[in-house]
Amino acid sequence: MTEPKPRSDRSPWNWLLLIPVALPLITPLFNSDTPRLWGFPAFYWLQFAFILVGVASTTLVYRMTHRPSLREAIDE
Amino acid sequence: MSDHITEIIVFSILFLLVSGMGFVAARWRAPQDINHLDEWGLGGRSFGGWITWFLVGGDLYTAYTFVAVPALIFGAGAAGFFAVPYTIIVYPIFFLILIRLWSVSHRHGFVTPADFVRTRFGSPTLALLIAITGIVATMPYIALQLIGIEAVLKTMGVTGDSAVARHLPIIIAFAILAAYTYQSGLRAPALIAFVKDTLIYIVIIVAVLYLPYKLGGWGSIFDDAQAKFQASPAPGDGITLNANNQLQYITLALGSALALFLYPHSITGVLASKNRNVIKRNMSALPAYSFLLGLIALLGYMAISAGVKPLPGAKAGSLDNNTVVPLLFDQQFPSWFAGVAFAAIGIGALVPAAIMSIAAANLFTRNIYKEYLKKDATPAQEASVSKITSLLVKVGAVACIIFLDPQFSIDLQLIGGVIILQTGPAVALGLFTRWFHRGGLIAGWIAGMGLGMWMLYDIPNAATGRAHFGGSAFPLKDFGFDTPKTIYVGFLAVAVNLLVAVIATFILRATKTADGIDGTTTTDYFADEDDPRLEQERTTPDAIGSST
Numbered sequence: 001m002t003e004p005k006p007r008s009d010r011s012p013w014n015w016l017l018l019i020p021v022a023l024p025l026i027t028p029l030f031n032s033d034t035p036r037l038w039g040f041p042a043f044y045w046l047q048f049a050f051i052l053v054g055v056a057s058t059t060l061v062y063r064m065t066h067r068p069s070l071r072e073a074i075d076e
Numbered sequence: 077m078s079d080h081i082t083e084i085i086v087f088s089i090l091f092l093l094v095s096g097m098g099f100v101a102a103r104w105r106a107p108q109d110i111n112h113l114d115e116w117g118l119g120g121r122s123f124g125g126w127i128t129w130f131l132v133g134g135d136l137y138t139a140y141t142f143v144a145v146p147a148l149i150f151g152a153g154a155a156g157f158f159a160v161p162y163t164i165i166v167y168p169i170f171f172l173i174l175i176r177l178w179s180v181s182h183r184h185g186f187v188t189p190a191d192f193v194r195t196r197f198g199s200p201t202l203a204l205l206i207a208i209t210g211i212v213a214t215m216p217y218i219a220l221q222l223i224g225i226e227a228v229l230k231t232m233g234v235t236g237d238s239a240v241a242r243h244l245p246i247i248i249a250f251a252i253l254a255a256y257t258y259q260s261g262l263r264a265p266a267l268i269a270f271v272k273d274t275l276i277y278i279v280i281i282v283a284v285l286y287l288p289y290k291l292g293g294w295g296s297i298f299d300d301a302q303a304k305f306q307a308s309p310a311p312g313d314g315i316t317l318n319a320n321n322q323l324q325y326i327t328l329a330l331g332s333a334l335a336l337f338l339y340p341h342s343i344t345g346v347l348a349s350k351n352r353n354v355i356k357r358n359m360s361a362l363p364a365y366s367f368l369l370g371l372i373a374l375l376g377y378m379a380i381s382a383g384v385k386p387l388p389g390a391k392a393g394s395l396d397n398n399t400v401v402p403l404l405f406d407q408q409f410p411s412w413f414a415g416v417a418f419a420a421i422g423i424g425a426l427v428p429a430a431i432m433s434i435a436a437a438n439l440f441t442r443n444i445y446k447e448y449l450k451k452d453a454t455p456a457q458e459a460s461v462s463k464i465t466s467l468l469v470k471v472g473a474v475a476c477i478i479f480l481d482p483q484f485s486i487d488l489q490l491i492g493g494v495i496i497l498q499t500g501p502a503v504a505l506g507l508f509t510r511w512f513h514r515g516g517l518i519a520g521w522i523a524g525m526g527l528g529m530w531m532l533y534d535i536p537n538a539a540t541g542r543a544h545f546g547g548s549a550f551p552l553k554d555f556g557f558d559t560p561k562t563i564y565v566g567f568l569a570v571a572v573n574l575l576v577a578v579i580a581t582f583i584l585r586a587t588k589t590a591d592g593i594d595g596t597t598t599t600d601y602f603a604d605e606d607d608p609r610l611e612q613e614r615t616t617p618d619a620i621g622s623s624t
Contacts, residue, residue, distance in 0.1 A: 055363050062356045
């Protein structure tokens with residue numbers, strides 16, 4: 001089968017994925033009891049916050065690198 | 077027993093409802109011919125975003141996780157919270173890896189990670205190693221799901237004293253599970269996952285709103301936990317990490333994350349999705365479960381604050397920390413809601429157990445049966461071998477729990493994480509580069525396995541008084557470093573694996589040793605659902621004269 005043009009997953013946006021990988025692994029950033037938020041020590045609420053960072057990064061990368069499949073392209 | 081009667085009734089009704097769904101699932105999104113491994117073992121590779129979210133979520137976040145992670149927090153504090161960073165970093169790490177795996181599998185009709193390795197590196201031997209590693213790592217994981225159910229049954233008091241009476245409820249539960257998995261394949265856990273996850277979300281949302289209100293607020297829950305850890309003689313516990321366990325925390329989170337999507341059952345869930353975008357979208361949607369897991373982990377602190385005392389373990393004098401969450405629910409919730417919570421945990425065990433047994437069965441069928449026993453097996457024969465193997469796998473898991481000390485399964489699971497990581501260079505790096513020599517990857521696998529086993533064997537556990545396989549935290553002083561720091565075994569083992577693979581590849585290239593033939597092309601790694609599958613023609617590149 002012939003490819004119309006070479007495909008690739010390369011995109012500068014992919015670098016964004018490094019942020020949520022690195023943040024939760026730098027323990028000095030969040031290994032502390034204070035400041036507390038709603039009674040949660042910083043150690044816990046900061047790691048919960050990192051989940052949101054992860055969601056934001058993967059969502060952004062998905063949006064920016066989205067390639068409509070052939071089927072979707074025909075529908076449009 | 078009578079004071080648990082409401083819980084038992086609610087639990088039984090929900091359990092039976094879900095079992096019924098499991099049997100009906102065969103007709104859900106029914107294919108023309110279910111007697112094909114793509115249908116039975118991968119649900120027709122047709123699942124969209126929502127089904128995949130429920131299926132993979134139900135697959136990765138198992139009943140054992142829901143019971144063991146809070147048990148860890150209950151016992152050791154902050155160190156047990158590694159499950160949260162672990163399940164944050166796993167998605168960005170695998171974002172680009174899994175879409176390539178999906179594409180090449182779609183193009184070539186791969187069902188297992190070993191299928192990919194076989195074609196990519198032209199080596200049935202390497203594929204066999206990958207398949208055996210996958211099966212060995214998955215089996216104890218299935219057994220552990222039973223421990224999740226057992227913790228619930230113990231709390232409801234439906235377990236007798238004799239060996240048979242103690243295990244009868246689990247045998248019945250697993251027999252039902254085995255029957256509908258046999259009939260419906262991957263469609264059964266996919267359908268049940270809707271109920272399981274909905275129940276879990278309801279239970280946890282209620283728990284994190286209601287329990288802190290009863291226990292005097294989050295602030296006092298954390299303070300109670302801190303008071304307990306300060307009073308305990310153990311050096312490593314506390315509600316934050318200390319100087320000596322941070323390296324362990326980081327390497328365990330990273331190592332576990334790298335291992336997660338190498339597990340055959342995770343890959344089964346991924347390959348069942350219908351296109352690349354479903355996978356990409358799920359990489360941002362699945363962290364919802366990580367949030368849930370973080371909240372579940374904190375149930376361990378609530379149990380401390382509520383003064384929960386764990387039930388005795390299998391051995392005299394030991395305590396079963398896995399019972400703290402069921403006990404917390406039992407003591408704090410009205411009994412009907414405790415019954416719902418127990419059902420959530422019990423059903424939560426069924427979904428991953430089903431997917432794991434399917435994944436292990438597929439590995440056996442594709443990479444052992446078809447490779448070595450019956451090369452010309454038809455898709456229908458493949459499907460029926462897989463169905464029967466999935467039954468055997470479950471019998472094996474139940475036997476593990478009945479005849480062996482449950483601690484043995486926990487040890488094996490610990491080993492499982494370390495050994496599945498050793499497939500990383502071939503499976504994950506293999507998706508990006510064909511640079512490695514097949515012999516180099518085999519050498520690396522042997523080195524990583526050997527080192528990992530030795531390190532695990534070397535680790536004692538002071539708390540349980542065991543001399544070997546006491547945990548996954550390896551003391552660096554055993555390598556001659558003057559430090560009390562520890563490191564995750566799997567992390568070090570896979571680093572050595574990689575190093576050996578690189579060195580051996582250089583040597584094998586220099587000596588011009590024959591390498592396997594790559595059966596894939598660059599474009600295969602970007603194929604999407606519209607691209608046709610290649611004609612399935614299994615070559616035997618290991619044979620002499622096959623090089624074209």
